[in-house]
Amino acid sequence: QVQLVESGGGVVQPGKSLRLSCAASGFTFSTYGMHWVRQAPGKGLEWVAVVWFDGSNKYYADSVKGRFTISRDNSKNTLYLQMNSLRDEDTAVYYCAAAEYSYGPTGWWGQGTLVTVSS
Amino acid sequence: DIVMTQSPDSLAVSLGERATINCKSSQSILYNSNNKNYLAWYQQKPGQPPKLLIYWASTRESGVPDRFSGSGSGTDFTLTISSLQTEDVAVYSCQQYFGTPFTFGPGTKVDIK
Numbered sequence: 001q002v003q004l005v006e007s008g009g010g011v012v013q014p015g016k017s018l019r020l021s022c023a024a025s026g027f028t029f030s031t032y033g034m035h036w037v038r039q040a041p042g043k044g045l046e047w048v049a050v051v052w053f054d055g056s057n058k059y060y061a062d063s064v065k066g067r068f069t070i071s072r073d074n075s076k077n078t079l080y081l082q083m084n085s086l087r088d089e090d091t092a093v094y095y096c097a098a099a100e101y102s103y104g105p106t107g108w109w110g111q112g113t114l115v116t117v118s119s
Numbered sequence: 120d121i122v123m124t125q126s127p128d129s130l131a132v133s134l135g136e137r138a139t140i141n142c143k144s145s146q147s148i149l150y151n152s153n154n155k156n157y158l159a160w161y162q163q164k165p166g167q168p169p170k171l172l173i174y175w176a177s178t179r180e181s182g183v184p185d186r187f188s189g190s191g192s193g194t195d196f197t198l199t200i201s202s203l204q205t206e207d208v209a210v211y212s213c214q215q216y217f218g219t220p221f222t223f224g225p226g227t228k229v230d231i232k
Contacts, residue, residue, distance in 0.1 A: 020184035034223070037169075045161070045169060045212055045227040050219065063120070095168050103216050105159035105174035110167055 002026040002108045004096050009113030012086055022079040022096030022110055030074040032056070033099040035106055036081050037090035038115075048094070049081065052102050064090075086117045121145050121215050123224035128145040138200040140227045142213035147193045150217065157217035160189055160198045163226075164209045172211075173198065205231065 008020040022034070036048040049060045049070040058070050069082040079096050093114050097106035124144040132138045146181040148157045154175035161169035171180045173189035176196055186201045200207055208231060 027165060037223075044161075044210075045214075046224040047214070047221045047223060050221065061220045093227075097169075103217060105169045105171055105214070107174075107180065109168035109170070 002098075003066075004098065004108060004110035006096055006110045006113035007093060009094065009115045011116045011118060013119050014087060015025040016086055017082070017084045018115060019084060020083065020094055020096075020113060020115070024077045024096075025081065027098065027108070029072075029077040029098075031100075033102050033104070034070075034072055034079045034101060035097045036068075036070060036079075036086065037050055037095045037097055037106070037109075038090075039087070039095070039112075040092040043092075046092070048097075051079070057102070058071045083115070086115075088117050090117060120220055121148065121222055123213055123222050125213060125224040125227050127202055127227060128225070129228040131230045132161045132203045133232045134205065135202050136232075138203050138207070138229055139207065140195040140211050140229070141200045142191075142198070142224050144196075144215055144217075148215045148217035149193050156187075156192050156196070157215055158191075158196050159213065159214045159216065160187075161212045162207075162209045163212065166169075176217065192195060199228070203229070203231070 003025045005023045022087045035050045051070045071080045093112040095112045098108040100108045158176040160173040163169045177189045209224045212226045
């Protein structure tokens, strides 16, 4: 069955960096667009970034543009989110999610990994 | 950016009664070339990731009970739960995937009255 498993979360100081990973299985990873979506404690969902199935296009929310980088390794069925210059407001559960189409809904989601930015 | 709004923020409905949630986009998310509305609805229960319920505004995801339905076009959309069940207590969010950033609405919390 489809599995998306995030890892790499933890507690980090403001200004520092962290890299999240999302290991995918149970579907043809290289044909799916992959997203990162986050949810701050007690808040709604915030879309963060997307990378096209072949890595050719990447788009970001304004709140993370220039600080976060999404990437993927189709040979390893793994999605990444490099987060630099972290801020308190980046504290959230980060979910990876898969979409069958570049402009399509995200039908599969991981369980999420918690990132806490705190001094 | 396309801004998504939802109403109400929360609602409480008696078991077996209808629940209606509205979602509005700041610009049309209807793609004229294929006549599809680029809108999805998600259900999220506490401690769980979101679950896709409806996409293309009105297409039910496989396995989703038929008491859930989506409607609307252009900028105004509705999610209807025709007969609320205990297991439907959750937060419901709409999302547009017409253009990046793929923005979500703020969510609507549904409870039992």
